[in-house]
Amino acid sequence: MATGISRCMYCGDSLGTAIDHFEPLHETPLRAFDWLNHLLACTHCNSHGKRDRFPRDGVGAPLLIDPSSTDPADHLWLSLTGGEYEPLTPQGRATIDVFGLNRADLAKGRRAAFTRTKCMLRELGRCAGEEADEIRSSLSAQPFADVLAAMITASALPNPPRFLGGPEVVAVLRTYGIRP
Numbered sequence: 001m002a003t004g005i006s007r008c009m010y011c012g013d014s015l016g017t018a019i020d021h022f023e024p025l026h027e028t029p030l031r032a033f034d035w036l037n038h039l040l041a042c043t044h045c046n047s048h049g050k051r052d053r054f055p056r057d058g059v060g061a062p063l064l065i066d067p068s069s070t071d072p073a074d075h076l077w078l079s080l081t082g083g084e085y086e087p088l089t090p091q092g093r094a095t096i097d098v099f100g101l102n103r104a105d106l107a108k109g110r111r112a113a114f115t116r117t118k119c120m121l122r123e124l125g126r127c128a129g130e131e132a133d134e135i136r137s138s139l140s141a142q143p144f145a146d147v148l149a150a151m152i153t154a155s156a157l158p159n160p161p162r163f164l165g166g167p168e169v170v171a172v173l174r175t176y177g178i179r180p
């Protein structure tokens with residue numbers, strides 16, 4: 001959810017052009033100027049998805065995931081081949097629902113990002129130095145950085161799934177972030 005450069009912290013796709021008050025002002029007006037209550041969001045997630053919705057559980061705890069304080073991976077599982085999220089918890093389910101995280105354009109974008117990321121990782125495994133730095137920096141700036149995060153998680157499994165792109169890509173993923 002918190003991805004790329006200046007991307008929306010919810011969908012990770014569009015540029016974050018709006019500031020979302022995580023806890024809506026009509027519920028907690030005292031947090032109007034609380035820095036930690038301001039998240040970068042896109043117009044779609046902020047104005048069409050969330051609006052003033054802020055579901056809570058039976059004891060009043062927020063059901064939406066705050067990507068600045070919680071690892072979304074604890075609540076959401078991304079299907080790399082399908083491009084859609086599966087909820088792991090009630091918070092995951094509410095977040096998918098409110099922000100429309102499985103809308104068709106996002107699923108399509110994640111599938112494309114998966115294909116693109118595999119190609120870039122394969123290339124990264126074959127080069128070094130400045131060229132490798134360029135690929136790393138491009139990977140960290142692209143939309144849908146959640147795809148790379150899900151690939152790194154999957155590569156750590158004892159038997160990584162074949163669709164990750166084979167041993168060559170898995171080897172790069174397992175050392176991702178470690179400079180050669």
Ligand SMILES: [Zn+2]
Nearest residue numbers: 008011042045
């Ligand atoms: Zn968004």
